[in-house]
Amino acid sequence: MKVMQLLPELNSGGVERGTLEIARALIANGDESLVVSNGGRLVAQLEAEGSTHLTLPVHKKSLSSLWQIRPLRKLIQQHRPDILHVRSRVPAWLAHFALRGMPAGQRPHLISTVHGFYSVNRYSQIMTQAEKVIAVSDSVVKYITDHYKNCPPQDIVRIYRGIDPQAFPHGYQPSAQWLNQTFKDFPELENKFVLCLPGRITRLKGHETLIALVQQLQQQYPQLHAVVVGGADPKKAAYLKEMQNSIQAKGLSEKITFAGHRADIREWLAFSDAVLSLSNQAETFGRTALEALSVGTPVIGWNRGGVAEILSNIYPQGLIEADDQTALLNAVKKHIDAPQPVAPVTMFSLKDMCDQTLSLYRQVAQQ
Structure with a gap:
């Protein structure tokens, strides 16, 4: 053929x-x-x-x-x-x-x-x-x-x-060398509960929601640290600057790290304690959410589009009503208070x- x-x-x-x-x-x-x-x-x-x-x-x-x-x-x-x-x-x-x-x-x-x-x-x-x-x-x-x-x-x-489950094996851990380099590049991440928002820097990905979330949780959970893993296209430089100004104005510069475009997404997903999927529009599939679940990292995401299909099949406890900020806040608190196990993924x-x-x-x- x-x-x-x-x-x-x-x-x-x-x-x-x-x-x-x-x-x-x-x-x-x-x-x-x-x-x-x-x-x-x-x-x-x-x-x-x-x-x-x-x-x-x-x-x-x-x-x-x-x-x-x-x-x-x-x-x-x-x-x-x-x-x-x-x-x-x-x-x-x-x-x-x-x-x-x-x-x-x-x-x-x-x-x-x-x-x-x-x-x-x-x-x-x-x-x-x-x-x-x-x-x-x-x-x-x-x-x-x-x-x-x-x-x-x-x-x-x-x-x-x-996705290839061998490329994202359940229970995967980044190497000591990767961890050493990461803590050298981003010392603020050591001994923290890392909340990861993966994806390109665009208005669609829900960065404002992340900033508001960190602002609400920072007093109660000083160990919480958010990481945005994804690069900004030159056309999105103004939006990135706008976000960084907003983070600074809210006094959150010590709480949110921009890691930029990374080729080692698997390592970041495995290193994180929880991954967020907060797109303002439904995604057709949601591969990154699936990759995170595949390595065993919990995903918390809005109930819409392909991400909702993945979560309802694999990790329903991470599924929250779309745009419900209170439900998001409670889900993240629950994950910080008690780590949630993710079963090995057998679908997709x-x-x-x-x-x-x-x-x-x-x-x-x-x-």
């Missing part, structure tokens, strides 16, 4: 990671894997793992992208994949027009993955116009059925994102995700 995946770029993010994971599974299974994108820093890894990367500028949300329809059609005709898997809106539109210009008998089967809660409009609707539409969680299934009545429910296939594995996706490819290819 030959599968061609189509996405804007191969730099970083959930869509990119999922593309590489499926590509790796195809190669391991003896299938052929092609990926079309504008390139990026993950291309070297993709190719080293046995896939073929074809560079095409399919990433720009502008009319100039329409010039890529013919080159894309040429690539499809040249490589003749059995399956064309689109993972983003611009590539999905280009694929739509490229396939329309091909004789029906020569077209590959089309599959899409809805990775996000896109704005509801004609532009986004293209993601629901495929033979099979993969939804990454039940929340996404509901989003599609609520907003895109043109998509037959039987064509929607829920395949949860997954990377293997399940890959097996289900390849099985869907086969089923569609045989039609």
Whole structure:
């Protein structure tokens, strides 16, 4: 079987990671894997793992992208994949027009993955116009059925994102060397109850909620220390400054640490005593929450989106009513007063995700 995946770029993010994971599974299974994108820093890894990367500028949300329809059609005709898997809106539109210009008998089967809660409009609707539409969680299934009545429910296939439990083993502990370096870089974290908020610095991630929480708890729990693990895009520098000013004004500079962008997220999740998921908008899946639970760190998060699905299955005691600040306060107090064990995670594995996706490819290819 030959599968061609189509996405804007191969730099970083959930869509990119999922593309590489499926590509790796195809190669391991003896299938052929092609990926079309504008390139990026993950291309070297993709190719080293046995896939073929074809560079095409399919990433720009502008009319100039329409010039890529013919080159894309040429690539499809040249490589003749059995399956064309689109993972983003611009590539999905280009694929739509490229396939329309091909004789029906020569077209590959089309599959899409809805990775996000896109704005509801004609532009986004293209993601629901495929033979099979993969939804990454039940929340996404509901989003599609609520907003895109043109998509037959039987064509929607829920395949949860997954993680490799060996990469995030239960009970994992950072090395002594890592701890020494961390306490050297951030001496304020030693002998503290560390509350971690992972994720990029954007207004969506709930940093204001974290600041208010620390302010309320600092007198009663002097051992509490919050860490924000995630970098700020240059465009978000003003927001980061605004937060730091707010922290300073509230006298919390000694209580909240910004660790910046980190490649060692597993270590930070395992090192923390509890991890928070406080996004103002529902997330489609919530991989970081799952990674934290996988290593055995409790997660406290709002009851919405994919994070709620993960928590209700794995750690329901961490699930709190969305935006209920009192419930959040009480949940954190409970975790500080008595450490809560997290059972080993047996769901949401990377293997399940890959097996289900390849099985869907086969089923569609045989039609």
